[in-house]
Amino acid sequence: xxxxxxxxxxxxxxxxxxxxxxxxxxxxxxxxxxxxxxxxxxxxxxxxxxxxxxxxxxxxxxxxxxxxxxxxxxxxxxxxxxxxxxxxxxxxxxxxxxxxxxxxxxxxxxxxxxxxxxxxxxxxxxxxxxxxxxxxxxxxxxxxxxxxxxxxxxxxxxxxxxxxxxxxxxxxxxxxxxxxxxxxx
Numbered sequence: 001x002x003x004x005x006x007x008x009x010x011x012x013x014x015x016x017x018x019x020x021x022x023x024x025x026x027x028x029x030x031x032x033x034x035x036x037x038x039x040x041x042x043x044x045x046x047x048x049x050x051x052x053x054x055x056x057x058x059x060x061x062x063x064x065x066x067x068x069x070x071x072x073x074x075x076x077x078x079x080x081x082x083x084x085x086x087x088x089x090x091x092x093x094x095x096x097x098x099x100x101x102x103x104x105x106x107x108x109x110x111x112x113x114x115x116x117x118x119x120x121x122x123x124x125x126x127x128x129x130x131x132x133x134x135x136x137x138x139x140x141x142x143x144x145x146x147x148x149x150x151x152x153x154x155x156x157x158x159x160x161x162x163x164x165x166x167x168x169x170x171x172x173x174x175x176x177x178x179x180x181x182x183x184x185x
Contacts, residue, residue, distance in 0.1 A: 014163040019069045021109040022059035030092050031056045032083030044138035049131040055087035064122045065106040069114035073160035073172040105140040117142040
């Protein structure tokens with residue numbers, strides 16, 4: 001039975017972790033974000049939650065752009081490292097051997113190992129508690145089409161998706177996960 005708990009209790013995991021990249025004036029960074037979502041279509045918009053004191057926030061504020069990427073489960077160690085260290089202290093791209101290439105429409109790194117990515121131009125921002133909610137218009141998308149089905153769903157026979165449980169723990173979504181299909185009556 002559900003019971004009341006302390007007001008500051010949260011439940012948001014398990015979920016996918018997005019990798020956010022940013023760049024301004026030859027400085028670049030990569031960070032992990034557990035709080036993010038696709039928000040609209042035509043044009044597409046994507047939102048990310050970032051603390052103001054982060055290096056990522058500083059670079060996004062100066063450049064007005066960012067990218068959001070998703071990495072396969074084999075890169076969960078990189079995902080965790082991107083969320084653990086500060087880009088002000090180390091170059092995470094070189095320290096963790098993260099390959100990337102320049103974006104097509106905005107000046108931002110796109111991770112070579114991502115199976116899906118968005119380039120975004122900032123169109124809105126608002127403070128909510130400890131985080132800034134930054135919304136970007138998606139100006140370019142990327143995907144590894146070999147890892148998707150004909151209906152644009154991830155192909156779990158070819159891709160293992162990392163799900164963050166919390167406290168540095170990940171589980172892997174594979175084709176072995178039980179499948180449920182719900183048909184409208």
